[in-house]
Amino acid sequence: MDPHLLRTYVTVARLASFSEAARDLGYTQSAVSQHIAALETDLGMPLLTRRPVAPTPAGERLLEHAGALLLRLDAARADLDRFAAAPRATLDVAASPLALTPRTLAALPATGVTLRGLSRERVPVAVATGEADAGLVDGIAAPSDPLRLTDIAPLAATGVAEEPLAVVLPAHHPLAGRPGVRLDDLVDARWLDAPDAGIPLDRLRAVHGGPAGRGFRDALRYEGTDTRTLAALAAAGHGLALLPLPAAAGVPGAAAVPLVAPRLVHRVELLLPAGTGREPTGPVAGFARRLKG
């Protein structure tokens, strides 16, 4: 269970080839073979089938563990490096698309900022591994409830914004004129599945019916990150979309109907590296202060 062996293993599994992995890692193919053999001996079970190279069921299981493990390892090193490093003059912010509201954008310093748009899952990773100094993630939750983030490393999360949710539907939709809509009424509707631009459908199913929750069939899947495109798709009748009310309002040809039940909000949280140490300094501190204050 040496991290080196694990890193080799995940690379082999990802590339589905010993030789490719060797090239990728700067090893010889023989070394890779020995790594895998060592792991399989250590754990007492085969992890990969050869020709074609694919993880066995046990190997699949190991992949989950190994990924998280290596991530934590990188996060730990990054955190310690950051601990000793000189205070930074610039600010790298990782943000999921819907986390960029007028309010969060206004809090960014005027100069020296790099803004990196990432998917929701990758924002905490970027902060933990030191690729970003701060993160902004969005998600849906009950009012004043924290977001459920996968905790890679100890990160401090602070809520910085909560806004109502709205369903975007074509202007001619029967529910378009209503002052509010219940999620129950839309279980059987066709939805747009846009995990990066909007709210992922499985989150909807989760907050609604639990894991066994059927419903919320997807009509069309949009893999981009542009909210306007998503709203346009909804306006064109390709399916319903769930967006924060401010983002949903003012789309031509579409109506934004606030979601009134269940009581959910769109929430944005600020992610900063860990906690027990001293307070952040420099641009990060200013950014955090403007967001919280």
Place this chain on the structure above:
Amino acid sequence: MDPHLLRTYVTVARLASFSEAARDLGYTQSAVSQHIAALETDLGMPLLTRRPVAPTPAGERLLEHAGALLLRLDAARADLDRFAAAPRATLDVAASPLALTPRTLAALPATGVTLRGLSRERVPVAVATGEADAGLVDGIAAPSDPLRLTDIAPLAATGVAEEPLAVVLPAHHPLAGRPGVRLDDLVDARWLDAPDAGIPLDRLRAVHGGPAGRGFRDALRYEGTDTRTLAALAAAGHGLALLPLPAAAGVPGAAAVPLVAPRLVHRVELLLPAGTGREPTGPVAGFARRLKG
């Protein structure tokens, strides 16, 4: 950042001595010294002060990471071992004290059960590291909200019981006759701090006022795990206690007043190792089925 070095490091930090750590780990003191030196060189900063041996600020930070890392490592190995192991004939259940309700106890098989009482934090660890086949944890949460557990490894959590909460107070207390009580009314009261037997005070502060929440001063700290003792302390006027209503009722000399605001419940969850693999078999499966069904 070799796990061996990390394990040595946490041991040295825990025992505050190179020689003691060496004895504990079966190394010579020289080897321990070299391990620490290697770590400090690798990370480029001192981690421990010598004479007395104590972690530096950076070392403190590393301790957090290292603990989680080593735990995950153990969990991964245990999970893989379990994957290959023959189906077990006995059942080891780890449970926090208040998770043992009549309902959960009734679901235990008649024979071949070992029940291990642990603190709330240690139950997930026991399941993840394979010390237990299943876990029962309790905590407070909003109705039908999952508990917030530290995720050591991928564990499947299922809610198995939710019951109202009640404040235990002396029979002569002014609020004793009331049909219900609000937490707001009790912020300034003296509370019993019994993290293992009852609800920890910081959880109360967290659900109430957030991290800065003052109030809920502790009058007496009880470190045992016996709920009857806790109730007796409350009856004797040593402070208030928060318990699940069934556990709080029927205590001589004490009144149990249901908590009506905020809307919180005492929740018990069943913890099973990971998910993506096949379904559990043997006694674990029966236990889980009886609890869920």
Place this chain on the structure above:
DNA sequence: CTAATTTACGACCAACGTAATCATT
């Protein structure tokens, strides 16, 4: 037959122990 993994073997490096040295109380 060809492409790719495994095995054999030798060189090198890293890890540990013994023992001497150094530092702190």
Place this chain on the structure above:
DNA sequence: AATGATTACGTTGGTCGTAAATTAG
């Protein structure tokens, strides 16, 4: 002075690369 951490150094075991053997498509 005594306790305890560090440094020096020799031995051992493990890791990697080269190259030959083997296997599967």
